[in-house]
Amino acid sequence: MTPNIDAFPLIRREHLFGNPTRAAGQISPDGQWLSWLAPRDGVLNIWMAPSEDPEAAKPMSASTDRPIREYMWAPDSRSLLYIQDKGGDENFLLYGIDVEAGKETSLTPFDDTRVMLVGGSDTYKDRILIGLNNRDARFHDVHLLDLNTGELTLVLQNDAYAGFIADDDLHLRLAVLPNAEGGTDYFKVEDNVVADAPFKSTGIDDALTTSPGGFTRDGKTMYWLESEGRNTAALLAMDWVSGTTTLIAQDDRADIGGTLRHKDTGEVLAYSVNYLKREWTALDDDIAGAFEFLDSRLEGEYGINSRTDDDRKWIVGNDPLVKPAASYLYDRDAETLTKLYTTRPELEGAPLQPMHTLELTSRDGLTLPSYLTLPPGSDEDGDGVPDAPVPMVLFVHGGPWARDGYGFNGHHQWLANRGYAVLSVNFRGSTGFGKDFINAANLEWGRKMHDDLIDAVEWAVEAGIAPRDKIAIMGGSYGGYATLAGLTFTPEVFACGVDIVGPSNLETLLASIPPYWEPMVAQFHTRMGNPNTEQGLALIKERSPLYKAGEIVRPLLIAQGANDPRVKQPESDQIVDAMKDAGIPVTYLLYPDEGHGFAKPANNIAFSAVAENFLATYLGGRAEPIGDTLRSSTAEIPAGAEFVEGLAEALESA
Structure with missing residues (x-):
């Protein structure tokens, strides 16, 4: 425990993982309306207000189960558009809400279908191009959608391509096709006919x-x-x-x-x-002036979330990092910046901690851009090193072709508040740092990618960040895989692990990818291992934690969504079963109404309640009692309630 941690209040879980008060603010293209996401009867929905009177807001959507998380304005400002799936299955459909009438319509009323946006227009504002895979789950046919009548017109039947690019006239101009080498071929399209030969190609090195x-x-x-x-x-x-x-x-x-x-x-x-x-x-000089204006008035990071057609008004999101995020209306002509809302006002005055940027070095000389957050009261001089070593959570990002970044991070703030240093590392394979950094990870799942994480742990111990015996590993998706790899391939390094929707068997993971990912399978095989070759299959099995489950000696918490289309439930079931058969402690949370991660706030809060008590059991940090969070969620505990302090009692009262 950090010596001074008890002088700082616990930040309540619902303040970090519950519904925001408002989020995702936008302004309509014509500038007449403001919109945002906010709870309606406890579920995130779209709200709208006149831009001159933000207090006159009214709800525009009526989701009663899953929160709406992505929406946008139609280019003509006559409707609001959003996508929604069912139970986390990622079959996202498109819905429209008529602004004047308030009527909501399913614009893609199909089963087992995932919509993709192909193109929008500033000239033809009442229509967009979309892709639908309702004919063949592997490929998205391109349709022209009239946003105000709902009429769909087939533009191109697609039997091969992974995507298309259109121009402002909503004409298809480019088709994208992954090639056998794991790279990408680009074909010109004219009059909705794709050229026979690509005009541009990349190999695997440049694919990402x-x-x-x-x-x-x-x-x-x-x-x-x-x-x-x-x-x-x-x-x-x-x-x-x-x-x-x-x-x-x-x-x-x-x-x-x-x-x-x-x-x-x-x-x-x-x-x-x-x-x-x-x-x-x-x-551009005008944009440079706008940036200077925002720089002079906002603390921390900011981004431009929405702009009117005339570009005179912007919605700007501000992340001060150690204060809750806020959104502003920037009037470029009047040179005014008007605060619209604070996303989580309940975090005002909370002991939020700064994030430190780091450049760590791997054993073979790669620079690993990383981020560290320390517990409150642990670093009196603010130099990024605690006055005495504190327990640490290595929090690993998913993807793996993604990255960690600087800014407010709810998981960092939550864990730091509980008494842990939190370290996130952009290991090789992370995107954004050039192709050499990505390609250094090819065929290195569970090996050099994992070595980078172990090197970060060694740095943390040597730098006095954490004691060697008080370090946990935690993450979702690839981060979940990294957790399982950490507890199997390096079983003595971590005190415990938290795996969220992580694959345990790379062979079954590749065999069960969603059909619309099929065009990209060559890249997966090149970067992970090809199960269709003897050598590739042997490599994949060697790097699969499932086959080394018997070597786990540290406690493990696993959380899984039953409807996950990417990392399916058997990925968690099979390693839980293997650990139970070997008599190794494992705690398993299963959500029947979630997919690849947990969208519903009650489920997220229940997970964080169990996870922080799991970490407190084995690392010694602070935790709020689990309380009635399980009763409020859909969480099931198929195994291991007895291995988390307070979990068995919470189950009995649920």
Whole structure:
């Protein structure tokens, strides 16, 4: 325990993982309306208010079960659009809400279907292009959707391609097809006919660092994020007819990330690079002035979440890191910044902790951008090292082709508040740091990718962050796999582990991928191992924690959604069964109405209640009692309630 931790109040779980008061603020393209997500009868729904009177808000959607988490305005401002699945199955359908009438309509009323957005337009604002895989689950046929009548018109039947790019006239211009080498082929499309041969191809090395970035309004220029001939992805402009490319921006530290485009021309006005922190560079004097204005008035990080068609009003999200996030209306003409809401006002005054940026070094010399949060009261001089070592949780991101970043992190704040240092490491394979960093992870699941995490643990011990015998590993998806790998391949390193929807058997994981991922299977085989070859199958089995479950000697908590389409329930069932057969302590939480992660706040709160009491049992940190969180959730405990302090008693009262 941190010596001074008890002087700081426990942050209640629901304040971090319950519903936000408001979130995801947007302004309609015509500037007439503000919108956001907020609870309605305890479930996140879309709310709307006149932009001149934010207090006159009314709910526009009526979800009673799963929270709405993604929505957007139709380009013509006449409707709000959102996607929703059932029970976490990730078969997302598209719904529309007529702003004037308040009527809600299912725009894709199909079973076992996942919608994808292909293109929108600033010219034809009442329609969009969408992809639907209702004919063949593997491929998305392209349809034109009239947003106001709901009429669907087939544009192109797709029997091969992973995706398409359209221009502002809603004409398909580019088809994307993964190739046998694990890279990507790009084909021109004319009059909805795909060319026979690709005009551009990448190999596996550039597959995750090269992608099309869309057209300018006139359709003459296409932007690319491209790493061919370089390490990090640069921003290029390609003349569509001649193929000539012009370099706009590059950064040797990290890939070019987001861009800000001109609302009329579609030309790039600014770009971002996210190495340890996100940095924006303006290419336009007016945008540079807007950034200077925001920099002078906002503390910490900020992002532009929404813009009107005339680009005179923005919704800006601000993350001060040690205060709750807030959203503002920025009027560029009046030069005013008006606060709209604080996302979690209950966190005002809470002992939120700063996040420290780190550059760790792997045993073979790679730089690992990382983030550390320390418990309150543990670091009096603020140098990023506690005054005395504290228990630590190594929190591993999913993907693995994703990354950790700087900013408010609910899991970091929660665990730090409970008395733990929290370390997140961008291990090799993480995206955003160039293709060499990604490709260093090929065929290294459970080996060099795991070595990077162990090297971070060694750094933490040697730097005085944590005692060697008080370190846990925790994460979701690939982070769950890393947890299982940590407890099987290096069984003595961690005091305990928390696996959230992590695969235990890479062979069964690859055999059960969703059908719409099938075009990308060659890349999975190249990066993980090909189960269709003798050598590849042997590699995959060697790197699967299931086959070494008998070597686990530390307590393990596993949480799984029964409807997960990516990491299916048997991935957790089989390692739980193996551990039970071997007499090894394992606690298993199963959610019958969740998928790849837990969307419902009550389920998230119940998980965090069990997890923090599990960690307190084996690391000695603080925890709120589990209380009635299980009763409020759908959580089932098929195994191991006796291994978490207070869990058996909570089950009896549930």
